[in-house]
Amino acid sequence: xxxGKIILVAAGLVSSALPGAVADDGKxxxxxxxxxxxxxxxxxxxxxxxxxxxxxxxxxxxxxLEKDGPVHQWFLRxxxxxxxxxxxxxxxxLVFTGRGTIPKNxxxxxxxxxYVARTRGAxxxxxxxxxxxxxxxxxxxxxxxxxxxxxxxxxxxxYPETLKLLKIGGTVRLRITIAPKGDVETxxxxxxxxxxxxxxxxxxxxxxxxxxxxRTTAEVSVPFNAPR
Numbered sequence: 741x742x743x744g745k746i747i748l749v750a751a752g753l754v755s756s757a758l759p760g761a762v763a764d765d766g767k768x769x770x771x772x773x774x775x776x777x778x779x780x781x782x783x784x785x786x787x788x789x790x791x792x793x794x795x796x797x798x799x800x801x802x803x804x805l806e807k808d809g810p811v812h813q814w815f816l817r818x819x820x821x822x823x824x825x826x827x828x829x830x831x832x833x834l835v836f837t838g839r840g841t842i843p844k845n846x847x848x849x850x851x852x853x854x855y856v857a858r859t860r861g862a863x864x865x866x867x868x869x870x871x872x873x874x875x876x877x878x879x880x881x882x883x884x885x886x887x888x889x890x891x892x893x894x895x896x897x898x899y900p901e902t903l904k905l906l907k908i909g910g911t912v913r914l915r916i917t918i919a920p921k922g923d924v925e926t927x928x929x930x931x932x933x934x935x936x937x938x939x940x941x942x943x944x945x946x947x948x949x950x951x952x953x954x955r956t957t958a959e960v961s962v963p964f965n966a967p968r
Contacts, residue, residue: 765868765911767870767878768877769852769864769865769876770875771860771863774799774878775799776797777891778894779881780880784863784880787803788803788820799861803864804856804862806847806848819880852864853870853871856875857874863878871965879891879962880961890949894947896943897939897940897943897962897964898939900938903964904967907966907967911961911964912933912940912962913929913932914927914928914937914940915930916944918957918958919955920955921951922949929941933964936964939964940962940964943962944962
């Protein structure tokens with residue numbers, strides 16, 4: 741009986757703490773050929789605006805879009821800062837001037853997962869609750885005061901057992917302060933499920949970045965893939 745009450749309390753926290761957070765969140769995925777586990781927000785934007793054709797690992801990358809819907813709107817708002825109309829106009833100009841092409845545009849999370857899984861260098865996005873079996877999920881981060889710092893040591897968060905049983909996932913957004921020596925000094929929860937947030941914060945505090953001349957701040961997104 742006590743265990744059942746714990747599950748009910750957890751479910752209540754999920755539904756009431758941040759209304760709509762799970763439904764409106766998403767995660768960035770990539771083909772297994774992409775060696776990087778993290779991509780900066782600026783680098784991700786450059787890939788989808790076709791300003792950048794490869795990542796630091798040298799792998800050619802191909803952006804993949806999902807047709808209009810909650811996860812597409814989340815991606816536009818979170819990483820591109822454009823409306824869908826603006827983005828389509830931008831791509832048409834690229835085609836007209838011979839500087840690019842219109843990315844593959846797929847109709848569902850399942851189609852995006854399938855295409856990314858079989859296409860070398862493909863990078864796309866799906867809703868936070870979608871199973872990402874067959875692809876890798878990228879951590880997205882970006883510094884707010886200077887160039888992005890390379891992540892040297894990454895510790896995966898522990899998935900809270902109660903939420904795993906309830907098959908509740910999502911993406912947690914954090915703001916972190918990185919010391920010049922590379923250790924994470926402070927972590928602030930910006931968005932996402934608060935229970936997942938506690939686990940993400942505990943893990944991110946153990947991350948280590950490349951050294952720099954000064955302290956920097958960054959925002960990172962930590963995905964939790966709900967089990968099937």
